[in-house]
């Protein structure tokens with residue numbers, strides 16, 4: 001088999017098992033889109049869009065649950081990326097198949113940055129408050145609320161660069 005566009009590596013792992021499983025799937029599906037023939041491109045893009053909606057939605061639900069201050073920043077970046085993927089999917093359906101390669105190349109560069117910054121900060125915070133996806137998180141949510149009440153909200157600081165120029169206008 002040819003070399004994948006983006007290889008899974010230790011550097012991509014965040015030591016948060018649910019997130020890491022989802023991210024492995026993201027990498028697999030991205031590689032599948034990149035390796036698709038023109039005939040398969042649309043189907044693999046559809047699968048990739050579906051995964052990405054769930055992947056981003058999952059992180060956003062966690063952040064909402066414990067009222068994580070960088071939520072809007074992180075969500076804004078997800079929204080921009082999804083918009084680009086959906087637009088490319090539409091154009092590929094209209095015959096611009098060469099855009100598939102442009103998209104996968106850009107995402108192979110974007111993903112390690114996003115995982116290493118916004119997702120890493122999220123994973124670290126989840127560990128800190130003891131939040132376990134799918135578990136009983138009553139204590140973790142209370143711990144997060146107490147920590148927030150005690151200190152000034154960090155806001156978008158961890159992903160400020162990405163937020164500053166990519167968040168959609170409605171995110172004030």
Ligand SMILES: [Fe+2]
Nearest residue numbers: 023055059119
């Ligand atoms: Fe992620």
Ligand SMILES: [Fe+2]
Nearest residue numbers: 059114118119
């Ligand atoms: Fe994310």
